[in-house]
Amino acid sequence: MSAVTELGYLGLTVSDIGAWRAYAAEVAGMEVVDEREGDRIYLRMDSWHHRIALHADGNDDLAYVGWRVADPVEFEAIVERLTAAGIDVSVASEAAARERRVLGLAKLVDPGGIPTEIFYGPQVDTHKPFHPGRPMFGKFLTGSGGLGHCILRQDDVEAAAKFYGLLGLRGSEEYHLQLPNGMVAKPYFMHCNDRQHSIAFGLGPMEKRINHMMFEYTELDDLGLAHDIVRARQIDVALQLGKHSNDQALTFYCANPSGWLWEFGWGARKATGQQEYYTRDIFGHGNEATGYGMDIPL
Ligand code: MBD
Ligand code: FE
Numbered sequence: 001m002s003a004v005t006e007l008g009y010l011g012l013t014v015s016d017i018g019a020w021r022a023y024a025a026e027v028a029g030m031e032v033v034d035e036r037e038g039d040r041i042y043l044r045m046d047s048w049h050h051r052i053a054l055h056a057d058g059n060d061d062l063a064y065v066g067w068r069v070a071d072p073v074e075f076e077a078i079v080e081r082l083t084a085a086g087i088d089v090s091v092a093s094e095a096a097a098r099e100r101r102v103l104g105l106a107k108l109v110d111p112g113g114i115p116t117e118i119f120y121g122p123q124v125d126t127h128k129p130f131h132p133g134r135p136m137f138g139k140f141l142t143g144s145g146g147l148g149h150c151i152l153r154q155d156d157v158e159a160a161a162k163f164y165g166l167l168g169l170r171g172s173e174e175y176h177l178q179l180p181n182g183m184v185a186k187p188y189f190m191h192c193n194d195r196q197h198s199i200a201f202g203l204g205p206m207e208k209r210i211n212h213m214m215f216e217y218t219e220l221d222d223l224g225l226a227h228d229i230v231r232a233r234q235i236d237v238a239l240q241l242g243k244h245s246n247d248q249a250l251t252f253y254c255a256n257p258s259g260w261l262w263e264f265g266w267g268a269r270k271a272t273g274q275q276e277y278y279t280r281d282i283f284g285h286g287n288e289a290t291g292y293g294m295d296i297p298l
Pocket of ligand 1: 214246
């Protein structure tokens with residue numbers, strides 16, 4: 001069955017592109033690429049032309065999510081399959097594909113209203129070594145696992161699970177978290193490759209389309225450096241350093257210049273392909289700054 005192979009790229013709307021340049025480069029270590037298009041800049045994490053596009057349009061939210069398929073045959077097959085399932089998928093023009101720096105592009109909308117894209121053939125600038133925005137010991141862990149993961153707003157968890165299942169992702173609830181108000185939070189995690197999860201949802205109502213994006217360093221020391229820089233700049237930390245039970249990554253969550261969270265991580269285990277659930281994290285992840293939608297007892 002045709003299926004997506006990785007979370008390939010994200011588009012974000014940002015109101016303060018200057019603050020984003022500094023944050024992406026000096027805090028996270030990403031490479032800022034400015035092609036003087038006027039309304040956007042790009043963030044590079046590996047040899048791809050970009051993994052994140054920042055669109056300066058006055059908003060501060062997720063603009064679109066790009067899911068990769070292997071090739072034109074898979075692309076045609078997945079477009080046909082989704083269309084047959086009653087989903088409104090439109091194959092984009094060559095110009096629209098070029099704008100994303102891909103060979104083929106289709107656009108659809110997920111049940112949460114999030115603009116979703118399926119593409120094949122990203123522009124990979126193999127000739128241009130990745131140049132981090134600040135000194136790094138290692139790299140960003142991308143490769144076949146994609147750029148990382150994100151937690152999306154989905155008011156109808158069942159509909160979202162069905163939709164992303166049609167895209168070829170698998171998963172289930174992975175936590176039952178007892179909330180102070182007596183309710184139980186049951187976040188749902190899905191994967192499409194070795195990365196333990198590429199998306200999650202089901203954390204309750206959210207203001208923005210996205211709660212957080214997670215990316216991973218290959219070296220523990222780069223996570224440590226990032227943490228030192230975040231603390232020195234007194235950036236809000238919503239969840240302190242800790243280790244998740246599902247992907248077993250060491251991570252912390254801090255605010256980005258758009259007022260939602262980036263989860264900086266290292267050392268995740270690979271997807272096992274067997275669903276499990278947990279009642280808490282391994283250690284840490286204590287709640288600190290509130291108001292970022294992560295005030296949950298992990
Ligand atoms: C994650 O990456 C995450 O964001 C949460 C809330 C729980 C487990 C893994
Ligand atoms: Fe996460």
